[in-house]
Amino acid sequence: MYDAIVVGARCAGSPVAMLLARRGYRVLLVDRATQPADTVSTHYLQQYGLAKLKQWGLLDTLVAADVTPITRMVISYRENVIAGFADPYEGIEATYAPRRTLLDPILLDGARAAGVEVREGYTVRELLFEGDRVVGVKGSTGGGEPTEERARIVIGADGSQSFVGKAVGAEIYRTIPAASFVYYSYWSGLKTDFHSRIGVDQQVGVWPTSGGRTLLAIMKPLDRWDEFRTDVEANFLQVVKDIVPDIAEQVADAGQREERFTGMRYPDNFYRRSHGPGWALVGDAGYHKDPITGQGISDAFVHAELLADQVELGLSGQRPLDEAVADYVAARDERTASAFQFAATVGELALPAQLEVIFGALAAHPDNAKAFFNLIAGATTGEQFFHPDHVATMLGRA
Structure with a gap:
């Protein structure tokens, strides 16, 4: 009998398992993949996400790996360009965009070191119920015989298509349709800062990752999906040339694409019911927003810790478990x-008039730009940044 079973061992699952194990609970962590295994990702870790790794004692391992620090960002909307970086946040002066084949094993090793029992290559086939309460899982490793494992709570950290969420019938209670699709790949031979640049109905993202590679990504509206796929490479490079011609020249002169293109139509932005009798959802399983703001990994860390705190209150008897998870x-x-609304809005690649005015103010004054970079870092909240008094101050400076 476990205190908790966590399904999914990536950016939300490994941390929540690790944190519960560090507090003395018996935790089983399962994943159908075996690390290192890649997955579609924005890669980027803001300072507020890195701060969690620092608190957990895992940041030094990441920094010591072959991952390039990012200390300058260039963000633009059409002709308005802002460049700079956030103030130090909890002593963190750089950000990173590691490949998931690097980051996810670090998280999983952290869970193992905390005493979590890990089963890779394990597929959950069904949940176990007593009445309407989830009490465990049934699954197997490879083609082996299915086993039943029981726990006081089962946590689904298994992505936007969550098996756990579907098995408990967790409904989506807020949704905004996805507006765009993404394609990306990795190049060697490039030297560049972090870029997130929105042109007319298209976007380019560029940032160094790990292993000496640079990620280039493009976004376009969903209604251009079929047309784009007729010649992915030519259409991809044309978007880069349209928005960041200097980087396009570098790609042509010195760049070497090292991997195939990865493309994905985004799932809708949603909130899914994320708690019930004996179960909870965390990460993209319960909450997914447009990846254009690149907050998915950092948010997974924050929410994993928030869930671990509440589950501990329940497991320790300080509060009823289901109430604490709620x-x-x-x-x-x-x-x-x-942040959910902002990401969905920006993901349409055409800002409403009010946001376009604010972006113009960011480009017009360095103090406004610094405030925006501090928002990205996690030093201020969206409510603080977009408060009418703060917006008036920024417009006054501009």
């Missing part, structure tokens, strides 16, 4: 509401 969901929803 409070995790309420806090998550409240803290992410503005």
Whole structure:
């Protein structure tokens, strides 16, 4: 009998398992993949996400790996360009965008070191119920015989298509349709800062990752999907040339694409019911927003810790377990509401008039730009940044 079973061992699952194990609980962590295994990702870790790794004692391992620090960002909307970086946040002066084949094993090793029992290559086939309460899982490793494992809570950290969420019938209670698709790949031979540049109905992202590679990504509206796929490479490079011609020249002169293109139509932005009798969802399983703001990994860390705190209250008997987990969901929803709406809006690649005016103010004054970079870092909240008084101050400076 485990205290918790966590399904999914990536950016949300490994941390929540690790944190519960560090507090003395018996935790089983399962994943159908075996690390290192790649997955579609924005890669980027803001300072508030790195701060969690630092608190958990894992940041030094990441920094010591072959991953390039990022200390300058260039963000633009059409002709308005802002460049700079956030102030140090909890002593962190750089950010990183590691490949998931590097980051996910670090997280999984952290869980193992905490005493988590890990089963890779393990597929959950069904949940076990007593009445309406989830009490465990049934699954197998490879083609082996299925086993049943029981726990006081089962946590689904298994992505936007969550098996756990589907098995408990967790409904989506807020949704905004996805507006765009993404294609990306990796180049060697490039030297560049972090770029997130929006042109007319298209976007380019460029940032150094790990292993000496640079990620180039493009976004376009969903209705251009079929047309784009007729010649992915030519259409991809044309978007780069349209928005960041200097980087396009570098790609042509010195760049070497090292991997195939990866493309994905984004799932809709959603909140899914994330708690019930004996179960909870964390990470993309319960909450997914447009990847254009690149907050998915950092948010997974924050929410994993928030869930671990509430689960501990329940497992220790300080509060009823289901009640404590319900409070995790309420806090998550409240803290992410503005970021959820902002990401969905920006993901349409055409800002409404009010946001376009604000972006012009960011480009017009360095103090405004610094405030925006501090928002990205996690030093201020969206509610603080977009408060009418702060917006008036920025417009006054501009």
